[in-house]
Amino acid sequence: MNARIGYIASNTFREAVRDRVLYNLIAFALLLSGAAIFVGEISIEIEKLVVINLGLTAVSLFGVVIAIFVGIGLVSKEIDKRTLYTVLSRPVRRWEFIVGKFFGLSSTLVVNTFCMAIGVFGALLYVSHKFTGSDAFILVALYFIVLQFFIICSLTLLFSSFSSPLLSAVFSFSLFVIGSFSEDLRGFAGMAHGITKWLATAVAYLVPNFSAFNVISSVAHEYPVAVQLVLHNTLYALFYTATALSGAVLIFERRNLK
Amino acid sequence: MKARQRTTILASVCLIVCFAASVFMLRSVDRLRPQASLDDVLYISSPKILKRASLGYEGLLADVYWTRAVQYFGSRRGSNVELLAPLLEITTSLDPHLIPAYEYGGFFLAPPPPNGAGQPKRAIQLIEYGIRNNPNEWRLYYNLGFVYYMDLKDYAHASDAFERGSQVPNSHPFLKVLAAQMAQHGGEYQTARMLWTATYKTSRDKLVQQNAAEHLRDLKVDEDVSNLEGAVTRFGERTGRLPSSIRELARAEGLPGVPVDPKGEPYKMDENGRILVQHPDDFPLATKGLPAGFNAVGKHFASN
Numbered sequence: 001m002n003a004r005i006g007y008i009a010s011n012t013f014r015e016a017v018r019d020r021v022l023y024n025l026i027a028f029a030l031l032l033s034g035a036a037i038f039v040g041e042i043s044i045e046i047e048k049l050v051v052i053n054l055g056l057t058a059v060s061l062f063g064v065v066i067a068i069f070v071g072i073g074l075v076s077k078e079i080d081k082r083t084l085y086t087v088l089s090r091p092v093r094r095w096e097f098i099v100g101k102f103f104g105l106s107s108t109l110v111v112n113t114f115c116m117a118i119g120v121f122g123a124l125l126y127v128s129h130k131f132t133g134s135d136a137f138i139l140v141a142l143y144f145i146v147l148q149f150f151i152i153c154s155l156t157l158l159f160s161s162f163s164s165p166l167l168s169a170v171f172s173f174s175l176f177v178i179g180s181f182s183e184d185l186r187g188f189a190g191m192a193h194g195i196t197k198w199l200a201t202a203v204a205y206l207v208p209n210f211s212a213f214n215v216i217s218s219v220a221h222e223y224p225v226a227v228q229l230v231l232h233n234t235l236y237a238l239f240y241t242a243t244a245l246s247g248a249v250l251i252f253e254r255r256n257l258k
Numbered sequence: 259m260k261a262r263q264r265t266t267i268l269a270s271v272c273l274i275v276c277f278a279a280s281v282f283m284l285r286s287v288d289r290l291r292p293q294a295s296l297d298d299v300l301y302i303s304s305p306k307i308l309k310r311a312s313l314g315y316e317g318l319l320a321d322v323y324w325t326r327a328v329q330y331f332g333s334r335r336g337s338n339v340e341l342l343a344p345l346l347e348i349t350t351s352l353d354p355h356l357i358p359a360y361e362y363g364g365f366f367l368a369p370p371p372p373n374g375a376g377q378p379k380r381a382i383q384l385i386e387y388g389i390r391n392n393p394n395e396w397r398l399y400y401n402l403g404f405v406y407y408m409d410l411k412d413y414a415h416a417s418d419a420f421e422r423g424s425q426v427p428n429s430h431p432f433l434k435v436l437a438a439q440m441a442q443h444g445g446e447y448q449t450a451r452m453l454w455t456a457t458y459k460t461s462r463d464k465l466v467q468q469n470a471a472e473h474l475r476d477l478k479v480d481e482d483v484s485n486l487e488g489a490v491t492r493f494g495e496r497t498g499r500l501p502s503s504i505r506e507l508a509r510a511e512g513l514p515g516v517p518v519d520p521k522g523e524p525y526k527m528d529e530n531g532r533i534l535v536q537h538p539d540d541f542p543l544a545t546k547g548l549p550a551g552f553n554a555v556g557k558h559f560a561s562n
Contacts, residue, residue, distance in 0.1 A: 095265050184322050186288070187329045205281045212287045232287045239280035246273035253265055 004092050005100040012104020013111075016070055021108060024062050025115050031058055032123045047127040052138060052220040055120035060145045060216070062116070063109050064176055067149050070108070071156025072168040074101045075252070095249040102157055102245055109149040117142050134222040137215075140230060144213040147237035151208050152176060154244035161252040179210040208240055305351030320353030327359070331366055332465070339375045343367055346384055357395055358463055360388035364401035365457070365466050368409040372542055373469065378409040396430060397460065399423025403433075404453055407440060416440045432456055447481045475520045476543035479535060482517060483547035486525060486533040500531040519547075 016022075035054050075098075078084035087097060117139075124135065155175055159168035178185070182204060189200035212233055215225050309316050327345035346363045350356060366374045368381035385402045392398060403419035406412045417440035424433035432452075439449050454477065458470035486504075489511050493501050501507040504527040508516050516524040523536040525547070535547045 093261070093265065095269065181322065183288075184325060188325055191325070191329065191332075205284060209284050209287070212284075212291065226290060229287065229290050232283055232290060236280055236283035236287060239276045239283055242276040243273055243280055246269045246276060249269040250266060250273065253262060253269070 002096060002099075004096050005103060008087070008092070008097060008100025009103035009107060012074065012101050013107050016105065016108040019070070021066055021070055022112060022115070024066065025112065025119075028058055028062055028116050029119055032119050033126075035123070048124065049220050051123050051127050052120070053216060055116075055123060056138070056141050056145065056216040056219075059113055059116045059120065059142065060148065060214075063113060063145060063149050064152055066112065067105065067109055067152040068156055068169055068172045068176070071105055071153055072160045072165040072172065074105065074157060075160040076165050076168075094252050098157060098161065098248050098252050099245065102153055102241075105153045105157075106150055109153065110146060113142060113146055113149070134219075134224075137219040137222070137225055140225045141215050141219045143230070144215055144233060147233060148210055148213045150237055150241045151179075151210075151244070154241040154248070155208070158244045158248040158251070161248045162255065175207060176210065179208040180214070181211070182207055182209040183211045209236070212236070305348045308348060309352060316352040320349050320356055323349040323352060324356060324359055327362070328465070331362075339366075339371075342375045343377055343380045343384075350384065350387060354387070354391035357388070357392065357397065360385050360398055361401055361461065361463060361466060364405050365469055368405045370409075373472075378405055381405050381409075394426055396423045396426040396428070396433060399426065400430070400433060400436075400456070400460075403436065403440070404457070407453065408450070413440050430456075430460065447477065447484075450477055451481075473543055476541045478520050479541050479544040480546045482519065482525065483533045483535075483544075486517060486527075487531070487546075490527070490531040490533070494531070501527070503527065504533070 032051075032055055035051065075084075078087070084097075088094065120138065120142075121131075121135075124138075125131065152172065156168060156172045159171045163171065185200065185207070186204040189197055189204050192200050212229070219225065308319060323345060327342065327349055330345060331339055331342050343363075346359055346367065349359045350363075353359075363384040364381050367384065368374055368376075368378040370376040382402065382405055385398055385405065388395070388398045389402065399419050399422050403416040403423065406416035406419055417437050420433045420437035420440060423429055424431075424437055436449075436452070436456075439452070451474065454470045454473045458467055458474065461467050461470065486507070489507055490501060493507060493510055496510075501510065504516055504525060507527065518524050519535050519541070521537070521540050523540075526534050526536060528534060528549075533547055534549055535541055535544070538544075538548045541547070
């Protein structure tokens with residue numbers, strides 16, 4: 001990786017840590033340990049199911065919230081504090097700034113997810129007393145969640161490259177919700193006719209498809225995840241992220257920062 | 259070329275190529291998990307939980323489930339459709355006033371495969387739930403009577419349902435006629451034709467209309483075959499033998515030519531005097547005129 005991108009990424013990571021973003025881990029730990037003890041008391045046979053569902057859902061939602069609320073400030077905060085001018089006055093290109101910010105935020109989320117994953121497996125061990133082979137599928141679900149974060153990070157950067165933080169948050173969160181229902185959107189497109197069909201199909205492919213990344217319920221039921229799906233989802237996430245980052249670079253390159 | 263221009267061109271190319279690749283990958287993902295959104299339904303099958311989880315937006319969630327139910331049945335029609343009932347129950351629990359869901363349930367839950375899920379009791383439960391929540395919708399009483407008559411042959415309950423419907427303000431006048439006809443339970447074909455015609459004319463759902471049209475077409479086959487086999491019996495009583503061909507039968511009955519099925523193909527007669535259609539696959543809902551061993555459910559011969 002370009003050294004300048006690396007510096008920007010590591011600074012973004014340090015800044016996120018300084019902003020106490022990782023404090024969410026305390027809330028997560030409390031939630032999960034409380035749930036593990038609580039479901040152990042009330043649930044019969046489904047303790048493991050509840051812990052996996054709750055744990056992975058919390059990992060996903062906490063991460064999405066961090067990605068959106070940290071991501072929207074990445075560009076605007078630098079402009080408000082005028083630190084962006086200092087950065088760009090050095091031999092740093094605008095696209096390097098955007099890509100560096102993306103890697104910084106993504107690495108923050110990866111570290112955060114790693115810590116939460118330890119929590120999920122700890123709670124799982126507490127309720128079921130041992131690990132089984134099918135617990136490895138949880139790792140696939142966590143990997144998909146991380147892929148989802150990459151897409152959201154790139155989208156928040158795209159929006160924050162031209163919009164205010166508040167609007168960026170609204171756009172990003174709306175896309176997250178729409179993307180979670182994207183399969184229904186494609187189903188609707190399939191049932192429509194004429195121009196509606198074309199429009200619905202275009203929108204369905206334009207918005208991110210988050211439903212394919214959500215395998216939480218199936219891994220909780222110990223269903224395996226196809227290797228092909230892992231491969232295709234990885235490629236999809238990489239291409240979609242690259243698309244959104246290219247858009248962000250295009251806009252930011254032309255933005256008047258005076 | 260300036261560095262900025264170079265970046266713009268590269269970013270534009272990257273955007274276009276990556277977006278095209280992401281669409282391609284998404285299509286591959288869709289092929290890997292074609293029923294994914296429906297499979298997800300299996301994990302949350304409780305309408306009560308879904309209602310709470312919808313945070314007050316149950317109308318929107320009902321629309322999502324309704325779309326899923328239509329998609330599910332549309333894509334799996336003719337095969338196992340066991341999820342249709344829970345999908346419709348969830349939809350109507352989330353929005354008890356979604357009348358098309360009850361109508362759809364009545365027409366596609368009750369009939370046996372390949373045209374439905376073969377669950378008439380569940381269809382009745384669904385429609386009764388709809389009536390409790392929408393007592394002034396005459397169509398629901400009509401749907402209820404329809405299921406009782408067509409799928410359960412329960413004339414008393416069918417008559418009762420049509421009678422209840424006829425008392426609803428602004429109900430269609432034919433409900434009174436149907437109630438009376440059920441009470442007599444005579445003229446099977448005539449009643450069935452009347453019901454399917456009414457369904458065809460009053461439904462606003464295209465799939466329900468298409469279903470009614472198919473039933474009317476195959477009902478015509480049943481009626482024709484019954485009449486022609488009656489003619490064969492009469493011919494035998496008169497002459498002491500079977501007609502040598504359907505042409506001879508038509509001449510003896512004074513018909514202008516060999517009778518044809520709704521697709522325009524002439525009926526044929528086997529050596530035992532049974533009347534058959536030329537292409538049984540064309541009439542999946544017909545109960546008569548099919549060769550021995552023909553499996554209407556799988557639309558093929560049982561021995562295959």
